[in-house]
Amino acid sequence: MRNAVVVGAGPNGLTAAARLAREGWDVTVYESAPTPGGGSRTAELIEPGVRHDVCAAVHPSGAASAAFASLQLERHGLTWLHPEIPLVHPLDGGRAAVLHRSLDDTVAAMPAADGRRWRRLVAPILHRFEAVNAFTQGPLLAWPDDLVAATVFGVRGLWPASLLQSMFRGDEAPALLAGLSAHSCLPLDRPFTGGLGVMIGALGHAVGWPVAAGGSQAIVDALGSVIRQHGGRIITDHTVLDLRELPPADAVLLDVSPKQFVSMAGNRLDGRAARPYRRFRYGWSACKVDYVLSGPMPWLSPEARRTVTLHLGGTFDEVAASEAAVQRGNVHSAPFVLVAQASVVDPSRAPDGRHTLWAYCHVPNASPLDVSDRIESQFDRFAPGWRDLVVGRSVRTAPAFAAYNPSAIGGDFAGGSMAGRQLLARPKLAVDPYRTPIDGVWLCSASTPPGAAVHGMCGWNAAGRVLQTSGSYT
Numbered sequence: 001m002r003n004a005v006v007v008g009a010g011p012n013g014l015t016a017a018a019r020l021a022r023e024g025w026d027v028t029v030y031e032s033a034p035t036p037g038g039g040s041r042t043a044e045l046i047e048p049g050v051r052h053d054v055c056a057a058v059h060p061s062g063a064a065s066a067a068f069a070s071l072q073l074e075r076h077g078l079t080w081l082h083p084e085i086p087l088v089h090p091l092d093g094g095r096a097a098v099l100h101r102s103l104d105d106t107v108a109a110m111p112a113a114d115g116r117r118w119r120r121l122v123a124p125i126l127h128r129f130e131a132v133n134a135f136t137q138g139p140l141l142a143w144p145d146d147l148v149a150a151t152v153f154g155v156r157g158l159w160p161a162s163l164l165q166s167m168f169r170g171d172e173a174p175a176l177l178a179g180l181s182a183h184s185c186l187p188l189d190r191p192f193t194g195g196l197g198v199m200i201g202a203l204g205h206a207v208g209w210p211v212a213a214g215g216s217q218a219i220v221d222a223l224g225s226v227i228r229q230h231g232g233r234i235i236t237d238h239t240v241l242d243l244r245e246l247p248p249a250d251a252v253l254l255d256v257s258p259k260q261f262v263s264m265a266g267n268r269l270d271g272r273a274a275r276p277y278r279r280f281r282y283g284w285s286a287c288k289v290d291y292v293l294s295g296p297m298p299w300l301s302p303e304a305r306r307t308v309t310l311h312l313g314g315t316f317d318e319v320a321a322s323e324a325a326v327q328r329g330n331v332h333s334a335p336f337v338l339v340a341q342a343s344v345v346d347p348s349r350a351p352d353g354r355h356t357l358w359a360y361c362h363v364p365n366a367s368p369l370d371v372s373d374r375i376e377s378q379f380d381r382f383a384p385g386w387r388d389l390v391v392g393r394s395v396r397t398a399p400a401f402a403a404y405n406p407s408a409i410g411g412d413f414a415g416g417s418m419a420g421r422q423l424l425a426r427p428k429l430a431v432d433p434y435r436t437p438i439d440g441v442w443l444c445s446a447s448t449p450p451g452a453a454v455h456g457m458c459g460w461n462a463a464g465r466v467l468q469t470s471g472s473y474t
């Protein structure tokens, strides 16, 4: 029987392990933390019985993941819970830009001409959703299986959000686009930001923006269940600092950052081979606040009370100014804030009468700033009176994220910057970005394609390459 060792039990390491275990490999996963999960854990952070997603909370990418579908995680306890509305972007005066599950409803809520333009951007992706989705779940530089789908994505993908927004006249569509595009963790005048925003928005129509019942931990638990069902094991409290510590294996898959890979490889990687991994650039981090509330958030916008996910920050220009400030090394006084109120659809998160609120804004890499007061100023703007509901809060800064997860360099939470070539070529320009210069050693973290989010596709693709290379799978 062939055997594999996986270092790191984040969503990508676990998915790689699950795929190999299902193919009959003997798999062992080593995880440095006391529990598996990486950026997909759920924990009681403030008071007993109230469960918060420590990092990832909302899962359009998980719901669209070919890996999770193939592993049939629903049979291992994962249930997606969908709010009535996937995403709401409040505007002043109780108004909001709304991403409905249906494209027709989304378009109908915009001024007529803007609605027509929004449809022209999104509808072609939805018409070929399966193929476009498959294209974006692997290395973008690979030859596409469906050239039309790649073209549909490519034509939209290139544009900066700042250029796409100039198509619209009202403030709803640009605001929606700004919030979606800000998931790139880049200033909104950079190429690809608009395309990424349109694609994430299209996911809302195609698969929704769900949360996992019980918390994001349920995804990790389901992956762990697949691994164990096929005889694999997960060993926690075990940090791997050097590849030489590992038992002999047919394949070693690393769910870690390129910087860690270089350090673990030591002198097995000469200077030239190490260079692209050393030069890999890390991106923004987050300052995050979790709350226990005694009631639901009193959003001024009625739609905002019917969703889990909100983008706070107002107009396109305001969101763009917030993200530009992060790029300059600052945090804006009115930052763009991502919010999830999971307890709106998942009563299991909190006992009767309690609610959870998860919120973060982008901060520069390694910034020690606690900007929770700036995050809260956005709540004052869009949900006045919310302070009366606060039972408890917990803040996590960039250094705290770095301490929580050794893969999060400087608190980087996207597996590395998406700027420039790193969007297309992660971690380096190569036909096979998962293969490392060391025989039998593969990288499978979010620093490989398709990048950040809880979808497991980096691990799935890396395991696929291992299977192909070893002749176990064609």
Ligand SMILES: Cc1cc2nc3c(=O)[nH]c(=O)nc-3n(C[C@H](O)[C@H](O)[C@H](O)COP(=O)(O)OP(=O)(O)OC[C@H]3O[C@@H](n4cnc5c(N)ncnc54)[C@H](O)[C@@H]3O)c2cc1C
Binding pocket: 007, 008, 009, 010, 011, 012, 013, 030, 031, 032, 033, 036, 037, 038, 039, 040, 054, 055, 056, 057, 058, 059, 060, 061, 062, 238, 239, 240, 241, 255, 256, 260, 286, 288, 360, 401, 404, 405, 406, 407, 408, 413, 414, 415, 444, 445, 446, 447, 451, 452, 453, 454, 455, 458
């Ligand atoms: C605040 C925040 C909010 C987010 N929100 C969302 C969201 O809503 N939706 C979404 O899809 N994504 C979200 N993400 C991103 C998502 O969490 C990550 O993209 C995803 O977890 C990456 O998975 P991974 O397996 O590549 O790495 P990770 O999740 O980082 O896992 C790596 C694992 O490897 C372990 N490890 C590292 N080094 C070693 C070592 N030397 N030895 C042993 N073990 C090691 C770590 O402890 C960790 O458990 C968010 C992230 C953050 C921080």
